[in-house]
Amino acid sequence: MSETERDDPGPQDEQMDDLLRRFARETSEAQGDAHGDFAARMRTRLREQSRRPPGQKGQVAETKCASARRRRISPLLLAAAALVLVAAVSFLMLRRSGPAGTLRHQVGTVTVEGSLEGGDLRLTTAAAGRCLYGLDGERIALFLNEDSSLVIASPGEIQLDRGEVWITVRPKSGPFAVQTAEARIDVIGTVFSVRLASPGTTVMVESGRVSVQNGCGIVGVEAGQAARVPNRALEPVIEIVENPAVPDWAWELYNGATGANQERYYPSSHK
Amino acid sequence: MTDQAAAISAETFRRFQQGDEDAAVQIVTAYHRRLLGYLCVQTGNQEAADDLAQEVFLAAYQQRHAIRNEKALKAWLFTVASRKAARSLRRNPPIQLVEHDDSRGDLVASAPDGASPPWVSLHNTQADEQVRQALEALPPVDRDLVMLRYFGELSIKELADALDMPMGTVGVKLGRALAKMKTHLEKQGISLGDLLA
Numbered sequence: 001m002s003e004t005e006r007d008d009p010g011p012q013d014e015q016m017d018d019l020l021r022r023f024a025r026e027t028s029e030a031q032g033d034a035h036g037d038f039a040a041r042m043r044t045r046l047r048e049q050s051r052r053p054p055g056q057k058g059q060v061a062e063t064k065c066a067s068a069r070r071r072r073i074s075p076l077l078l079a080a081a082a083l084v085l086v087a088a089v090s091f092l093m094l095r096r097s098g099p100a101g102t103l104r105h106q107v108g109t110v111t112v113e114g115s116l117e118g119g120d121l122r123l124t125t126a127a128a129g130r131c132l133y134g135l136d137g138e139r140i141a142l143f144l145n146e147d148s149s150l151v152i153a154s155p156g157e158i159q160l161d162r163g164e165v166w167i168t169v170r171p172k173s174g175p176f177a178v179q180t181a182e183a184r185i186d187v188i189g190t191v192f193s194v195r196l197a198s199p200g201t202t203v204m205v206e207s208g209r210v211s212v213q214n215g216c217g218i219v220g221v222e223a224g225q226a227a228r229v230p231n232r233a234l235e236p237v238i239e240i241v242e243n244p245a246v247p248d249w250a251w252e253l254y255n256g257a258t259g260a261n262q263e264r265y266y267p268s269s270h271k
Numbered sequence: 272m273t274d275q276a277a278a279i280s281a282e283t284f285r286r287f288q289q290g291d292e293d294a295a296v297q298i299v300t301a302y303h304r305r306l307l308g309y310l311c312v313q314t315g316n317q318e319a320a321d322d323l324a325q326e327v328f329l330a331a332y333q334q335r336h337a338i339r340n341e342k343a344l345k346a347w348l349f350t351v352a353s354r355k356a357a358r359s360l361r362r363n364p365p366i367q368l369v370e371h372d373d374s375r376g377d378l379v380a381s382a383p384d385g386a387s388p389p390w391v392s393l394h395n396t397q398a399d400e401q402v403r404q405a406l407e408a409l410p411p412v413d414r415d416l417v418m419l420r421y422f423g424e425l426s427i428k429e430l431a432d433a434l435d436m437p438m439g440t441v442g443v444k445l446g447r448a449l450a451k452m453k454t455h456l457e458k459q460g461i462s463l464g465d466l467l468a
Contacts, residue, residue, distance in 0.1 A: 013446075013449050013450065013453060015453075015463040015467060016449040016450075016452060016453050016463065017449070018467055019402060019463060019466055019467055020402065020417065020420075020449075020452075021421060022398075022467070023398075023399055023402040023403075023421070024305070024308060024309075024421040024422045024424075026399060027308040027311065027312060027399065027422075028304040028305045028307070028309075028422065030308070031303070031304045031307035031308050031311065038299075038303050038307065038321065038324070039296060039299050039300050039303060041325070042295075042296065042299045042303070042325060042328055043296050043299075045325060045328075046292055046295045046296065046299075046328070046329070046332055047292055124318060161318070161322065162318070162322070
């Protein structure tokens, strides 16, 4: 124990004290393997943080939209955003099947916790894991990329906690929304696909229309456009996306789930 | 305790308060395993623990001027972690584990009512698992007290400050919590001597 514990009454039961010390030590040591790159990831996040104004007590930069607006117009930020935006398409008409949710295909390690009936179902992919999950009679298809995690709160709403998910919603479906740490995305139109990446949220619409909102603003995103929300303090920024293309990993999941064997999916061929 | 997190020097803390990134990383390196261990057991979820630990360190960096000195840092980190874990559990209570059956391509419930809590998957040894179950049997307030004491390595005074309780009350509560754990283990026919062997 630390020096300040010299005045402690001391453990009433030395065996329990020893047992708990060992338990805490072993559990903590195991975290080195389970979260191997934690310190490196924190360095990156701290670097991002250190570029913001110094945080005095009660002064949290993320909640100040005024400073966010100044950042929004930064050419450097826009250029960076353009680099990370990719295209998305709607390309899935999986056959309708019975259950409200089905893991249609997986690659690598995928963990499914909870149940839709229980209110929350969490899908998590490992570093080399990906999966295709059909939702609500498969009117909604979720393509979860590597090292990602989301919660399906209901057939009409998911929450992306980490990583990347591509989503396809059939036309004339009911309400559907995606919640991330930075923004909420609601389906307004028909078929659409979105790509979300955390930290920061990027939403790309291939067809149809969605709205993207957070505490600082709301924008409508049309087909061929993307909205980027670096954090909750920034208004969503609309950008034009050129040459949308489905990533190979999502296409492989689609082929794996449907038994198809197409080498590439082109949005223009999908009706 | 020989395994306690490395102490942060006054100089490192001074640089941390000035916004020095390297100093902040030193603090992360010193405390992240203990903090992750604490959050992992509290939430029963590695992913949630990772996210919450990041939030704690970022909050510390944002509010570094509100932390009195290097001696108050550890208690600050674990107190914030405790609040964040409690908030996370309120929003996302532990959920039942479900395994995926590759051969059927659908979901198969594998944990019936009363089955082990989510953190069962985190266990390393049988002894650790027995301790986890004894911790689980404690009321949440008692469990947090024990967790802060042993994972945070907080002194009685630090616990009293963090929990806004008199030191005497903390000592009594802690003693009772350990006694409850011991009783729980004994009722399971588990010998402390065997666990420590």
